[in-house]
Amino acid sequence: MKYLPPLIENIATRLFxxxxxxxxxxxxxxxxxxxxxxxxxxxxxxxxAMLLMLLxxxxxxxxxxxxxxxxxxxxxxxxxxxxHTYRNLLQLKISTGKASxxxxxxxxxxHLQLENRDKRPRYNICARFKETSPAIINxxxxxxxxxxxxxxxxxxxxxxxRITIDSVFPLGLCRAWSYITLPKSCLIYPLPxxxxxxxxxxxxxxxxxxxxxxxxxxIGYRDYQPGDSPRHVNWKAAAHGDxxxxxxxxDNESSELWFExxxxxxxxxESRLSQLCRWIIDAEQNGVDYGLRMPDIxxxxxxxxxxxxxxxxxxxxxxxxxxx
Amino acid sequence: MKKHLAHxxxxxxxxxxxxxxxxxxxxxxxxxxxxxxxxxxLIFGIWRFSIERxxxxxxxxxxxxxLLLCAxxxxxxxxxxxxxxxxxxxxxxxxxxxxxxxxxxxxRDYIIAILLGYFLAVTLVLDNQTLLxxxxxxxxxxxxxxxxxxxxxxxxxxxxxxxxxxxxxLFAQALPVMLILFFLFPRIPGPLWSLPxxxxxxxxxxxxxxxxxxxxxxxxxxxxxxxxxxxxxxxxNNLSYWRGPVLWKTDGKNWRTGDSAHINRDISYRxxxxxxxxxxxxxxxxxxxxxxLDLPATAPSLAVINRxxxxxxxxxxxxxxxxxxxxxxxxxxxxLSSNEMQRALQLPANRNSRAVSLGQQWQQQLQSxxxxxxxxxxxxxxxxxxxxxxxxxxxxxxVDEFLFETQQGFCEHYAASFTILMRAAGIPTRxxxxxxxxxxxxxxxxxxxxxxxxxxxxxxxxxxxxWVRVDPTASxxxxxxxxxxxxxxxxxxxxxxxxxxxxxxxxKNWLKLRYGWDSLNNSWNQWVIGxxxxxxxxxxxxxxxxxxxxxxVAMVIAVITMLTALLLLSMHxxxxxxxxxxxxxxxxxxxxxxxxxxxxxxxxxxxxTQRIITLRPDIGPQILQINDLxxxxxxxxxxxxQQIKYLQQQVRQLKL
Numbered sequence: 016m017k018y019l020p021p022l023i024e025n026i027a028t029r030l031f032x033x034x035x036x037x038x039x040x041x042x043x044x045x046x047x048x049x050x051x052x053x054x055x056x057x058x059x060x061x062x063x064a065m066l067l068m069l070l071x072x073x074x075x076x077x078x079x080x081x082x083x084x085x086x087x088x089x090x091x092x093x094x095x096x097x098x099h100t101y102r103n104l105l106q107l108k109i110s111t112g113k114a115s116x117x118x119x120x121x122x123x124x125x126h127l128q129l130e131n132r133d134k135r136p137r138y139n140i141c142a143r144f145k146e147t148s149p150a151i152i153n154x155x156x157x158x159x160x161x162x163x164x165x166x167x168x169x170x171x172x173x174x175x176x177r178i179t180i181d182s183v184f185p186l187g188l189c190r191a192w193s194y195i196t197l198p199k200s201c202l203i204y205p206l207p208x209x210x211x212x213x214x215x216x217x218x219x220x221x222x223x224x225x226x227x228x229x230x231x232x233x234i235g236y237r238d239y240q241p242g243d244s245p246r247h248v249n250w251k252a253a254a255h256g257d258x259x260x261x262x263x264x265x266d267n268e269s270s271e272l273w274f275e276x277x278x279x280x281x282x283x284x285e286s287r288l289s290q291l292c293r294w295i296i297d298a299e300q301n302g303v304d305y306g307l308r309m310p311d312i313x314x315x316x317x318x319x320x321x322x323x324x325x326x327x328x329x330x331x332x333x334x335x336x337x338x339x
Numbered sequence: 340m341k342k343h344l345a346h347x348x349x350x351x352x353x354x355x356x357x358x359x360x361x362x363x364x365x366x367x368x369x370x371x372x373x374x375x376x377x378x379x380x381l382i383f384g385i386w387r388f389s390i391e392r393x394x395x396x397x398x399x400x401x402x403x404x405x406l407l408l409c410a411x412x413x414x415x416x417x418x419x420x421x422x423x424x425x426x427x428x429x430x431x432x433x434x435x436x437x438x439x440x441x442x443x444x445x446x447r448d449y450i451i452a453i454l455l456g457y458f459l460a461v462t463l464v465l466d467n468q469t470l471l472x473x474x475x476x477x478x479x480x481x482x483x484x485x486x487x488x489x490x491x492x493x494x495x496x497x498x499x500x501x502x503x504x505x506x507x508x509l510f511a512q513a514l515p516v517m518l519i520l521f522f523l524f525p526r527i528p529g530p531l532w533s534l535p536x537x538x539x540x541x542x543x544x545x546x547x548x549x550x551x552x553x554x555x556x557x558x559x560x561x562x563x564x565x566x567x568x569x570x571x572x573x574x575x576n577n578l579s580y581w582r583g584p585v586l587w588k589t590d591g592k593n594w595r596t597g598d599s600a601h602i603n604r605d606i607s608y609r610x611x612x613x614x615x616x617x618x619x620x621x622x623x624x625x626x627x628x629x630x631x632l633d634l635p636a637t638a639p640s641l642a643v644i645n646r647x648x649x650x651x652x653x654x655x656x657x658x659x660x661x662x663x664x665x666x667x668x669x670x671x672x673x674x675l676s677s678n679e680m681q682r683a684l685q686l687p688a689n690r691n692s693r694a695v696s697l698g699q700q701w702q703q704q705l706q707s708x709x710x711x712x713x714x715x716x717x718x719x720x721x722x723x724x725x726x727x728x729x730x731x732x733x734x735x736x737x738v739d740e741f742l743f744e745t746q747q748g749f750c751e752h753y754a755a756s757f758t759i760l761m762r763a764a765g766i767p768t769r770x771x772x773x774x775x776x777x778x779x780x781x782x783x784x785x786x787x788x789x790x791x792x793x794x795x796x797x798x799x800x801x802x803x804x805x806w807v808r809v810d811p812t813a814s815x816x817x818x819x820x821x822x823x824x825x826x827x828x829x830x831x832x833x834x835x836x837x838x839x840x841x842x843x844x845x846x847k848n849w850l851k852l853r854y855g856w857d858s859l860n861n862s863w864n865q866w867v868i869g870x871x872x873x874x875x876x877x878x879x880x881x882x883x884x885x886x887x888x889x890x891x892v893a894m895v896i897a898v899i900t901m902l903t904a905l906l907l908l909s910m911h912x913x914x915x916x917x918x919x920x921x922x923x924x925x926x927x928x929x930x931x932x933x934x935x936x937x938x939x940x941x942x943x944x945x946x947x948t949q950r951i952i953t954l955r956p957d958i959g960p961q962i963l964q965i966n967d968l969x970x971x972x973x974x975x976x977x978x979x980x981q982q983i984k985y986l987q988q989q990v991r992q993l994k995l
Binding site for chain 2: 063070082
């Protein structure tokens with residue numbers, strides 16, 4: 016590198032140290048400052064430079080002043096466009112938004128806010144993970160949200176990978192880019208197993224716990240939840256203007272299910288988690304209260320999105336068996 | 340690095356921008372290319388246009404395009420006899436570009452088409468470097484750049500003319516950098532290698548041959564031959580003879596320089612009076628001589644004065660050339676060598692016998708050569724000769740026919756006939772061609788000499804006085820000499836310009852406008868077209884830049900300074916000024932963060948308020964009020980200063 020011209024050397028040094036400079040792990044937003052932005056000519060920039068050389072030789076050869084005028088005009092436009100490209104990224108603020116949990120194998124979506132703090136609109140900003148297709152946007156007003164998706168292969172927390180933000184605007188002759196890593200993770204639930212929850216009543220591997228009451232005995236009311244059978248709604252009370260309540264019976268769909276880690280001892284860890292995951296989804300869909308009993312944690316039966324999320328989170332974060 | 344553009348979907352609009360700008364670049368070539376090629380190129384363009392109008396873009400098959408390529412190559416070869424050289428090169432470039440239209444698919448194709456378009460734009464200025472063509476070239480470059488920008492804009496980012504706005508900005512910012520490069524980039528005197536034969540074509544002017552009618556052909560042309568800036572006073576019109584080729588040899592119909600080998604270094608004449616100093620800016624005329632006022636005293640470095648007192652150069656003048664001169668309008672030349680005497684009396688045998696016998700008759704009747712000359716001039720003046728731009732065609736004995744039959748002629752008729760008469764009377768005579776007169780441009784303070792000022796006159800050699808200028812045209816049409824060609828043919832020139840002004844004021848303004856325009860053209864020639872390595876070093880040495888190395892350093896420093904200034908300026912200007920309302924809200928958020936309630940980046944004010952209220956129900960009412968005020972001020976267009984004050988007060992009073 017000693018023999019490179021200083022400019023190239025500078026660029027090369029920056030390139031090779033990209034990882035070290037590429038992220039600020041603490042804050043959940045990054046401003047693209049001048050130290051974060053790299054810029055190099057594109058293939059078309061090199062082609063353009065060759066055109067300029069040809070024009071220059073032609074103009075000199077024919078001693079044609081207007082030839083020089085055009086050559087120098089294009090040269091200047093090329094030079095000014097470098098500034099435009101660079102400025103297109105400069106001071107752009109990127110912050111993380113939400114990243115909803117997904118099941119392993121489906122695409123994880125990270126939301127990013129790009130904030131333009133300048134008056135000038137930014138055109139053709141392109142953001143992408145390493146291998147996925149980019150999101151291309153113009154930022155005219157203050158803030159734009161983009162979604163970047165990436166594949167998921169493993170349950171647990173998946174951190175948002177390195178994002179490349181780049182732009183070739185306006186002329187495509189040079190490309191400014193920046194690598195950013197932001198401390199955002201997306202929870203990946205286990206991959207649901209194929210085997211569904213056995214018909215309720217027959218008792219799956221989970222075991223069914225009929226608390227105190229059996230049969231069709233009415234055991235009380237609870238708040239109505241979407242999915243409850245209309246036959247079990249206490250319509251009389253509802254007619255008086257009360258909230259909707261569902262009658263609970265000892266031995267019907269609204270009975271509590273317990274999904275237990277220990278009941279699946281025949282399977283290896285990941286398959287167990289997958290199976291539990293599947294049952295939880297099915298139980299939630301069927302409107303059954305369900306509880307989860309893991310070796311180190313027990314979640315009391317319940318229903319609803321939050322409950323499901325809590326259960327699935329436990330599964331997602333279940334420690335992997337230490338191999339070897 | 341190509342992959343970075345791979346995701347760009349090329350929109351129809353981009354293709355339309357490209358087709359429009361290429362059509363603009365091509366338009367001036369339509370007439371100069373062979374008709375088959377122009378038609379072919381236009382057909383390809385229209386073809387692409389119609390493809391683009393269909394729902395799906397289906398390009399003609401590859402084999403078909405290959406056939407078209409071969410066909411165009413053959414046509415170019417058949418027409419020009421080569422595929423190289425300037426004219427064939429331009430034709431080839433246009434055809435390749437038109438063919439490219441039929442295969443454009445990827446971003447790469449589009450960019451190559453745009454780059455070739457820039458090349459086509461520069462071919463516009465190969466022969467013609469006027470102000471208008473320069474403006475046109477810039478328009479073409481502008482459109483091509485706009486196309487390039489459109490290609491780099493995401494499809495949905497319309498208004499569709501946003502690219503024009505960005506291009507205008509880019510051009511405006513590029514202009515100062517361009518000027519730096521133009522003036523400071525070290526110019527190497529060209530050419531770097533020998534140019535093709537057809538490199539400079541289409542130049543007009545006086546040649547070193549004359550026949551009856553050759554100068555009157557020029558006289559309809561308003562093209563500028565050269566411009567002259569005098570250091571002291573402008574020379575009078577009747578002394579304003581601009582000396583070009585000197586013609587000796589004739590076959591009775593055509594006149595030639597004859598032996599040009601007689602370049603003799605020891606030319607001498609006795610100057611009388613004061614020298615006239617001036618600078619000439621000569622338009623390229625593709626001949627090996629310069630023009631100087633009769634008689635040139637000093638030669639510029641690129642020329643020598645030959646024995647005919649003509650300024651001759653080693654090579655053809657193919658570019659705008661500027662040179663300093665001094666001349667003497669009064670002079671006395673020395674004796675004639677026997678060879679010159681012989682050449683100055685040469686008469687073709689068996690031609691124009693009536694004219695020759697008239698001359699011989701005068702020699703016998705009159706005593707002195709001076710008397711003969713005066714008699715001849717009287718002859719032209721008294722006989723019904725007329726001065727016309729459209730003389731009748733003459734046959735094999737043109738001088739006889741002119742003198743005794745038609746009697747209508749232009750300057751070359753008078754000069755040629757006069758010379759034949761004088762030689763027959765034994766007086767050594769030669770013809771001088773060049774320009775006479777010119778328009779004085781009061782705005783730019785210089786003289787414009789145009790092709791229509793082309794003139795032919797004679798010199799007779801008189802014992803004791805040497806060569807004496809005699810202009811027989813002056814005896815027929817003195818106004819031609821006094822007031823210039825324009826007034827002699829004013830009727831004709833008026834008709835030509837199709838503008839007839841009755842009002843003197845209008846004419847005056849029109850003249851002023853014309854002088855202004857020419858003055859602009861003159862500055863253009865001096866500063867843009869004529870800016871070459873010589874002028875560059877002359878100009879830059881005045882500000883202390885002497886060597887090419889210094890030029891390069893100065894250029895790099897100036898360009899970098901300019902670009903840095905541009906960057907800093909635009910960054911400074913573009914930072915958004917935060918409005919008062921946002922600032923107050925920011926303070927509000929800061930205040931809340933002290934108690935651990937942080938506003939999340941994706942959280943709108945309403946969500947944030949709700950979260951605060953759930954966390955701190957005790958300050959709910961104040962928070963709600965601040966929220967409502969903030970939203971009202973921020974998102975409703977009309978609000979008063981008082982409301983802002985109130986919001987500020989609320990935030991200040993918020994107790995946590």
